[in-house]
Amino acid sequence: MTVESRVDLVPLRTWFGLRWRGYDRDEVDDYVAELESELRLVTADRDASEARADALASRLMSVQEENDALRDGLHRICLTPIDPKGLPERLARMVALAEEERREVIRDAQLKALMIVGEAEARARALDEGAAAKREEVREDFRLAMSARRAEAMRALAELRNVALDEAERIIAEAKVRRAGIEQDT
Structure with a gap:
């Protein structure tokens, strides 16, 4: 059974039935208060860990979105050609050389981008x-x-119960002895 909220954990039962010559009420109340405090700390630790995990997952999503945006921008820039027909011959030659260089740069950039995207995706999966x-x-x-x-609390409660039962048996035995003494006197 999983515990989903602080309400499921605390408050615990903080009262016990009183017995004649029973437990020390302040001691048991202190113990229960300490146990509730520890449960609150454990719950806070759990909530903080879950919040950290959610923050990491959110950061991963934003990195993936950023990678997609960069990939789309690179693709859009690479698809814009220059029309060489309107340029003089020398400039046309320079444009042709630049176009060839552009294709090489695009090819290299695409290879690098694929490698970077692959690495980023692998890191994202690992995260x-x-x-x-x-x-x-x-x-x-x-x-x-x-x-x-829970096991520790159950042991403590069982111990308190046993002490109370032992005390009750002792009191009953004393009462029987006194009753027998009174009956003999009469």
């Missing part, structure tokens, strides 16, 4: 997988911590 793994690790750590604390 996404890392964020998912970290979220799952935080959830598992929280589940284990809560399980251990």
Whole structure:
């Protein structure tokens, strides 16, 4: 069972039935208050870890969008040709050389862009997988911590119950002895 909010965790039951010569109320109340405080800290840690994972996922999305925008801009710039018909012969030759150089630059830029995009996508996948793994690790750590604390609280409650039962049995035994003494006196 997963715990989704602070409301599911706290407040815990903070009262106990009173028994004649039972537990020390202040001690149990202090223990419960301390346990609730620890639960609040664990919940805050979990929420902070989830917020960090969400922030990383958001940053990953913005980097991917930025890469897409750069790729589109490069493609648009590369598709704008110069018309050599309206230029004198020397300028036409320079334009032809520039056009050839442009094609080489475009080819090199496209190869580099593909490599960069591939690397960015690989890093983005790694970040996404890392964020998912970290979220799952935080959830598992929280589940284990809560399980251990629950077991500890149950042991403490069982111990308090046993102490109260022992005290009740002792009081009943004393009462029976006194009743037997009173019955003998009469």
